[in-house]
Amino acid sequence: MRVLLSTYGTRGDVEPLVALAVRLRALGVEVRMCAPPDEEFTERLAGLGIQLVPVGPPVKALMRGTSLPSAADLSRYRTEMVHTQFDIFPAAADGCDALVAAGLAQIAARSVAEAAGIRYVYVSYSAVNLPSPHHAPPPRPGWPEPEVNDNLTLWELDARTVNAQFGGPLNGHRAALGLPPVDNVRDHVFTDQPWLAADPVLGPWRETPGLDVLQTGAWTLPDERPLPAALVTFLDAGTPPVYVGFGSMRPSPDIARKAIEAIRARGHRALVSRGWADLELVDDRDDCFAIGEVSHQRLFGRVAAVVHHGGAGTTVTAARAGVPQVVVPLQLADNPYWAGQVADLHIGAALDSPAPTVESLGVAFKTALAPETRARAKALSTEIRTDGATVAAGLLLDALR
Secondary structure: OEEEEEEOOOHHHHHHHHHHHHHHHHOOOEEEEEEOOOHHHHHHHHHHOOEEEEOOOOHHHHOOOOOOOOHHHHHHHHHHHHHHHHHHHHHHOOOOOEEEEEOOOOOOHHHHHHHHOOEEEEEEOOHHHOOOOOOOOOOOOOOOOOOOOOHHHHHHHHHHHHHHHHHHHHHHHHHHOOOOOOOOHHHHHHOOOOEEOOOOOOOOOOOEOOEOOEEOOOOOOOOOOOOOHHHHHHHHOOOOOEEEOOOOOOOOOOHHHHHHHHHHHOOOOEEEEOOOOOOOOOOOOOOEEEEOOOOHHHHHHHOOEEEEOOOHHHHHHHHHHOOOEEEOOOOOOOHHHHHHHHHHOOOEEEOOOOOOOHHHHHHHHHHHOOHHHHHHHHHHHOOOOOOHHHHHHHHHHHHHO
């Protein structure tokens, strides 16, 4: 039995599918994965013995600047990606029994699966990405933000925007495959029974007519890598520091300086993760330390709070560790959603702006570092599931059998 997994994006998009791939292989399933050709993904999959089918340009190169590409460039990238997927997916899916696609960018996946006569599953990592009257669509880079407050109207406008971007290219390729056209690209990609790979306590799905969502829990793997010796020395040298990191995202240029200033004002040490943005320390004082890639699962239990951008993976890892969070959401994708969840669950604080001030960070730290917030975060950590990828692998295998 063979399964093709596919996504395009940063580490937060790739890593959940890696978790599913590992669980599927443990059940005897052969796995291939379509993903960006970034070096870290290539090395990650090679180390696990998972075949990578590279698709599209490296994501890190697209995010090298201090801001996102222009709307025109993003539109061009999206159209080119559809053509690239139709060029690559058919061969990648050859001999496969199912295709699991993660993210709206996977425009070609369902059509390729349909033409090949194999099972297709769409998965989202956050409830906010799926249409519902209970929330508005997430911000989509390069697309206009309508000035409407009704959620259903916003989702209708969202569908029209997706159609305008992808309808022509998608239906052109479907015609070449002998498939009928689709009139709602977004819902065609999502299907009426999408999977939701998010924790039901941290990011629950609210029942919505027309969508039979199957929520499995977040897809994660144990990360048992030991922490670097220099980091352990820093951790052991004083009270738990506040972690500041934005992963693959590029926050406002001076966020490290502002965060360190606000952290010091609260009497805490700071731990800065460089990430793709290459964040740096502001001075050589011994109350701050900079790190590269480390195991968050091992680290977060040793920090006082986690400052991050609101990625699904970081949010669930911090929640599992029982550590308070301060979310500085970039205004795109699911970042604002996870910021809101952290605030609503009273396990931390969320800021409204991606470029906060020292003062607004100070207010957020006061909330996050309060004893009652830590107690709530600790209590909620016992409710977070860790078996999402195992559940999903079992469900897929049962369906194929």
